Amino acid sequence: MKFLKKLQLHKFFLGFVFLFAYAQSIQGRILVRQTVNFYTFTPEGAISTFIESCIVFLIIANLLKRFQKNSSLSLISVIKVFTLSLLLYLFIVNAFSAIVALTFNTWDRNFTYKVVLNNNIGSVLDVCVYGSFFIAYYFYQKNKKDTKRLLVYNQALAESKITQLKSQLNPHFLFNNLNALDQLIEEDQAKASDFLNDFAELYRYVLDVSNKKLVSIKEELTFVQAYFRMMQYKLEDSYRLEVIAPVHITGFIAPLALQLLVENAIEHNLGKVDGPVSIQIVVTDQLIVSNNVVPKKSKKIGGGRALKNLSEQYQLLTAQPVEITKSETIFVVKVPIIKLKSQ
Numbered sequence: 042m043k044f045l046k047k048l049q050l051h052k053f054f055l056g057f058v059f060l061f062a063y064a065q066s067i068q069g070r071i072l073v074r075q076t077v078n079f080y081t082f083t084p085e086g087a088i089s090t091f092i093e094s095c096i097v098f099l100i101i102a103n104l105l106k107r108f109q110k111n112s113s114l115s116l117i118s119v120i121k122v123f124t125l126s127l128l129l130y131l132f133i134v135n136a137f138s139a140i141v142a143l144t145f146n147t148w149d150r151n152f153t154y155k156v157v158l159n160n161n162i163g164s165v166l167d168v169c170v171y172g173s174f175f176i177a178y179y180f181y182q183k184n185k186k187d188t189k190r191l192l193v194y195n196q197a198l199a200e201s202k203i204t205q206l207k208s209q210l211n212p213h214f215l216f217n218n219l220n221a222l223d224q225l226i227e228e229d230q231a232k233a234s235d236f237l238n239d240f241a242e243l244y245r246y247v248l249d250v251s252n253k254k255l256v257s258i259k260e261e262l263t264f265v266q267a268y269f270r271m272m273q274y275k276l277e278d279s280y281r282l283e284v285i286a287p288v289h290i291t292g293f294i295a296p297l298a299l300q301l302l303v304e305n306a307i308e309h310n311l312g313k314v315d316g317p318v319s320i321q322i323v324v325t326d327q328l329i330v331s332n333n334v335v336p337k338k339s340k341k342i343g344g345g346r347a348l349k350n351l352s353e354q355y356q357l358l359t360a361q362p363v364e365i366t367k368s369e370t371i372f373v374v375k376v377p378i379i380k381l382k383s384q
Contacts (some may be wrong), residue, residue, distance in 0.1 A: 054178050058094055058171065063087035093164075094171040096133065101126045101175055119176065127168045134164050239271040250296035254358065255379060258290045258324060265299040265322070272307065279312035286324035292378035294328060295354045301347050302374050306332040309372075328376040334369065348374070 048055065066086035071077060104122045108114065138160070142148045150156075246264050250256050262284060269282045282303065303320055310332060312318035323329040352363045361377035 051178075054174075058174060059087060059091045061174075062090040062094065066090065090167065093134075093167060094175075097126065097130055097168055097171050098175045100129050101172055102179070104129075105179065123172060123176070126172060127165065130168055131161060131164055135161070236271060236274045239267070239274075243268055243271060247297065253296055255293035256296045258286075258292050258294055258328070258378065261294055261296075261299045262286060262290070262322070262324075264297075265303055268300050269303060269320075276307065276312065278314050278317060280307055280318045280320065282320045282322070284322045284324075286322070290324060292380055294376060294378065295351065295358060298351055298354075298376055299328070299330065301351055302330040302376075305347060306330075306372070309337065310335045311337045324378075327378055329373065330376065331371055331373040334367070334372050351376075 063084060066084075067081055070081045070086070074081070101122060104125055105114070108118045108122055135157070138151065139148075142151045243264065250260075266282070266284065269280075272280070299322065303322075306318060306320045310318045312335065316335065318332055318335055320330070320332045323331075348363075348365065352365075355361070355363045355377065359377055359379055363377070364373075364375040366373040366375075
């Protein structure tokens, strides 16, 4: 069963080898006989060459495994393997021919100097041709496996990095809102109680998406609007949020991306009732989050870490980067919308 699976796995390579041997057999017969007839196309010569080439493949494969101490194999090692394979194959072929000649009493006819020399030259050429095919195929398969292994490793590494980045965002969300709650408790206990209830609901969502790489835009828009309503317990009309989006929204983004950008606008700008900070979220072929710039007198220490975190996540999720543009009057962040293959 294992043997049949290996044949199935390498069927195209073996098919190519047989067809090459068959073409070589036909060419040889035409050159020797200078004529074309039914015998020219009979496959026994190709079958014989195919079996011999398979023996060469087995010899080379076993020697490669012995010489390959680690994942790499030097050119010198490959040459050694090829030379040893050639010598071992010649020994096997000549030993088999000798046994057959002794068994059928044809030694004088089949083991003359000229016959042995011609046979060995043919064997050397066959090993060079078919052995080269096998080594090229062997390293092609090896490279394919190494590439796949590297892809799996990089994917695991990327997922680990994304998890690490998201684990930094969850406490960030928690502590910032606990600070807001602390201020509300001193100012208005009734509002603080409502804020706490809303916060508990929102934090359930945060925990729910903590193990996801992507969430739908629709979910994130619902969450960020609920988050902004909660923040208005403290901010009232000093900050305003406007969402412009089509009725049917498709695509995905990183979890908490919109909340992070809205929070960033609130944290780094000073909104007033008579001069509010206007935050706008526009959904097109990308997400555009913008706000007017009203800088605070004292800048927050360690600011910008959350935006850097989001940019790093997107470097791992897609080839399209997060674009950040800032002027004296406006701050704009463009976030790519990720489309899944099924969409």
